[in-house]
Amino acid sequence: MIRTRSAAAILAAALFLTGASGLVYQVLWSRYLGLLLGSSAIAIVVVLAAFMGGLAIGSWGFGRLADRPIRRLTLYGWLELSIGLYCGLYPHIQAALSGPYLRLVSPLFLAHSAGFSAVRLLFAALLLLPPTILMGGTLPAASRFLLGLEPGVRRAVGRLYWVNSAGAVFGTLLAGFWLIPWLGLDLSMTLAAAVNVAVGLAALGLRNRFGEDAGAVPASDPAEQPLSAGTAALATSAVAISGFAALALEVAWTRLLAMSLGGSTYAFTIMLATFILGVALGSRLIASRRFSRHDPVLLLAGSLVVVAGTLALWMPFGEKLPYAFMAVREVIRATPRAYPLYQIVSFLLCLAVMIVPTTAMGATLPLASRIAARSTGALGSRIGLTYAANTLGTLLGALLAGLVFLPRLGLQGTMRLIVVLYVAAGAVALLGSDDRRRRPATAIAAAAVVAAAWTLAAPTWRPQLVASGAFRARAMDLDYADFEQHVMQTHVLFNSDGPHATVTVVEGEGRRTLLLNGKPDASTGVDMRTQVLAGHLPALLSPTAAHRALVVGVGSGTSVGALAMHPGIVVDAVEIEPQVVRAARHWFKEANRGALDRANVRVHVEDAKTFLLLSTEPCDLIVSEPSNPWLAGIGGLFTEDYFELARARLRPGGLMAQWFHTYEMSDDNARLVLRTFRKVFPHTTVWQTLPDDLLFIGSDRPLRLDAVEMERRMSVPEVRDSLGRLGIKDPVALLAHQMLSEGTAALGAGEGPLNTDQFPALEFNAPLDFFLSSNSLLLGNLDERRQLGDKKLLLSQYLAGRPLDSARVLALAETLSWNQPLSESLLRAAHAQERGDSRAALALARSLFLHRQPLEARAILASAADRTDEGALRFRLELELAACAAMKSAFVPRTECDGAISLARRLLALQGVSPGDRRGDLANLAKAQLWAGRPADAAATFEKVLKDKDAGPKLRAGWLAGQAAALMATGDAQRAESSAREALALEPRQEAARRLLAELSDP
Secondary structure, three states: OHHHHHHHHHHHHHHHHHHHHHHHHHHHHHHHHHHHHOOOHHHHHHHHHHHHHHHHHHHHHHHHHHOOOOOHHHHHHHHHHHHHHHHHHHHHHHHHHHHHHHHHHHHHHHOOOOHHHHHHHHHHHHHHHHHHHHHHHHHHHHHHHHHOOOOOOHHHHHHHHHHHHHHHHHHHHHHHHHHHHHHHHHHHHHHHHHHHHHHHHHHHHHOOOOOOOOOOOOOOOOOOOOEOHHHHHHHHHHHHHHHHHHHHHHHHHHHHHHHHHOOOHHHHHHHHHHHHHHHHHHHHHHOOHHHOOOOHHHHHHHHHHHHHHHHHHHHHHHHHHHHHHHHHHHHOOOOHHHHHHHHHHHHHHHHHHHHHHHHHHHHHHHHHHHHHHHEOOOHHHHHHHHHHHHHHHHHHHHHHHHHHHHHHHHHHHHHHHHHHHHHHHHHHHHOOOOOOOHHHHHHHHHHHHHHHHHHHHOOOOOHHHHOOOHHHOOOOOOOHHHHHHHHOOOEEEEEEEOOOOEEEEEEEOOEEEEEEOOEEEEEOOOHHHHHHHHHHHHHHHOOOOOOEEEEEOOOOOHHHHHHHOOOOOEEEEEEOOHHHHHHHHHHOHHHHOOHHHOOOEEEEEOOHHHHHHHOOOOEEEEEEOOOOOOOOOHHHHHOHHHHHHHHHHEEEEEEEEEEEEOEOEOHHHHHHHHHHHHHHOOEEEEEEEEOOEEEEEEEOOOOOOOHHHHHHHHOOHHHHHHHHOOOOOOHHHHHOOEEEOHHHHHHHHOOOOOOOOOOOHHHHHHHHHHHHOOEOOHHHHOOHHHOHHHOOOHHHHHHOOOOOOHHHHHHHHHHOOOOHHHHHHHHHHHHHHOOOOHHHHHHHHHHHHHOOOHHHHHHHHHOOOOOOOHHHHHHHHHHHHHHHHHHHHOOOOHHHHHHHHHHHHHHHHOOOOOHHHHHHHHHHHHHHHHHOOOHHHHHHHHHHHOOOOOOOHHHHHHHHHHHHHHHHHHOOHHHHHHHHHHHHHHOOOOHHHHHHHHHHHOO
16 A cells, blocks of 8 residues: 555656646647647647647557556656657757648648648647657556556546646646746747656656556455446546537637736636636545545536536626626736736636636546446556547537637527536436436436526626726726626627637727727727828838738728728738628728728738748738737737748838837837847838827838829829828828837837747736836837938928928828827927917917816917907817816916806807707806806706707716706705716716715715
């Protein structure tokens, strides 16, 4: 017995270590093969198929081998040693095979042949089957060795599975948080391989210590009743179904939790580790003495039904998960030191969601192995077959969940199917139970029926809540009812679960927005400027007329449409998620002008790196607009390797336009991306399309301005109209978007490390920037537009000999109104040129007022000629109201508000004013009366405004809050409280009404 315990302890330690290295391999193989096969759903499934298929073959084949008269510990040692040696050489093996693979697969890709995926599968199989077949054999070999020592060790075999799973948890966290960012891919692979080599050598060194008998037959426990082969077969079938459902559940849960936590690489690591931890705990629990004497068949059926039952109970709360994670996130202060705490709390929240069903899942495979061990037939073969069936089930589950179930059934429909599958697995297992145990079996069957019925009856999740993007919210401070009311104000036009993301199109607040897993990726709002310019800028700056362009990331399709407007160009649009293409084609057709249906646009649903690697047609332009780099996998579209692929596809002198953002980004990471881009495209300029949106435009040659050619290209009617909607009517307005010249871009990039596929620093650093809501000011501080005379910017070159008059300066300032400092400096220049020009004064005053400088705006407008048109009067009223409010807060006499009252009355006397403007003028009159110390007049005016029932709830809530304040000032507290409560019923975030009620409740 001492010998057995010692062997069990040593094997447990070995399997913990190799369980960790096994998950490290899985993570690393996905990244290595992603460089060649891409990151599309099919490519991911190909890698998973090779991985899981190898494990299944190994479990079955080596399970049979372990039944033969061989030395099993010796077999185990050689398996581990072989795994380590192969994996240590893996980077070199893949590099050696990459050339032949690319030569073979490129013609198939270009011909759109069905054999393309088959060749990818064969390549992945060639690389992964050798080590995974060996890995699949380790647990059956170790189990068979331990079972051959002496009676009563079957529970110890169950513990082997749990320590192997616990090691997998450790390996997941190790790879996802430390190994890859610290050591890179190659060194991480070498370290994991060293673990397997060390374990293999240790096993071979200890093989004589335990004196194992090569022909030993596993001893049976006399207290255990043998089970029939039919019962074992049913148990094996049940765990095959369970494995299928488990991987489908992991895929579905990962999608749902990504929309709750955000989709960073750390979030996915936490989700996977939590899932495996639950499985490990379940296998540990079922291996305890407490369950050793119970009927394993009933325990198996019961465990499967527990999974179904807990998932069914959890189903109605799925749409509330984003809010729950947001509420916890709001409690944690966003500081660098708090970031590890945030990760721990996220882990605990995921654990709270997953722990019960995953623990029950973890019990199923050890129980099925126990049943196999007690049935008739060769032991190694039985256990190996059980593991192989479970592994094949997981393979099919992962394959069908992402490619079939999510697109066809949706996220909640997939979850419902999973519950039904677990019920079916429980029923299959129950068929093998002893007829004498009717009562427990009946209870399990009844619970299964209830779980299925509850699941199917659960209310449908509302996409506004599931895809709310609550993980991005900051300081909302809303209870669930307020949060629900807030997000439900948006109207969902489209919602579809694709293989890579849940794609939602919502409409609200005057814009249409494309959401991927809850995160906005395109819109018809302010984003239009970036989307349009991303297409036009490279086409207008190209040294020669572009004939072929490539766009990475379709989004709303607006950039594709902008490029496609230029004569003689063919545009290839590459998008990895097919549902994004669907959404852009049908719901953003007006914004992109039907781009995806144009004859000169070709849409490719494929991974961007795969397309660049395998396509052969050279490009004149490449526009890359991926999502934010803090999302898992997106950082790979900001690496040196990716930029090298792009440069290889560009003709000499071709332009690469790379979108980048400064929001949720630190200076260090902004510098890292610019430095990496410049390493490949040494002639890089930086263009600003919105305050936090940039375009890096790079080439292998300096960017030259051909003013005549640019004017000609801008004169194309469709191009002219598209740019005109942004206020860009000439090259001056276009070139004013250049922020940094080549030399200053080099200064901003500095010296230092690069972002590469081997060391993907950005993917692991950017999530911290997102957590901190960082905002990089690095490039903004270098903005050269403040000194246009130095001739480095293209605009300075264009303006040489073309001086701007005040009218053109005003037009330029209006075009750049989104850049407040630059626009204001231009407006001040125009005002200084023409002091008496009311247009310049009014434009400057508007800018100052918009940026909370009402008193200076008022002073500037006072010195200009009086304008009596409706628009000017309405702005002067807004200005007087703001000045009145500012003076009131500074204890200036209330008579200063008389100007606002007078202007409001002048506007109300005008004829032909729209109803919306009329009620706005009346509301402004009420505000002015309130601030002028005439609360009774204000209350009466607010009463008139509130008779208009056509206004939206937000407007009415503001008026009700104003009426409440007026009534409070008159001493009518009861009516004031009633108005305040009515305001909050319409708009829960109405702060004025909240404050008033708080004052009333304060004794």
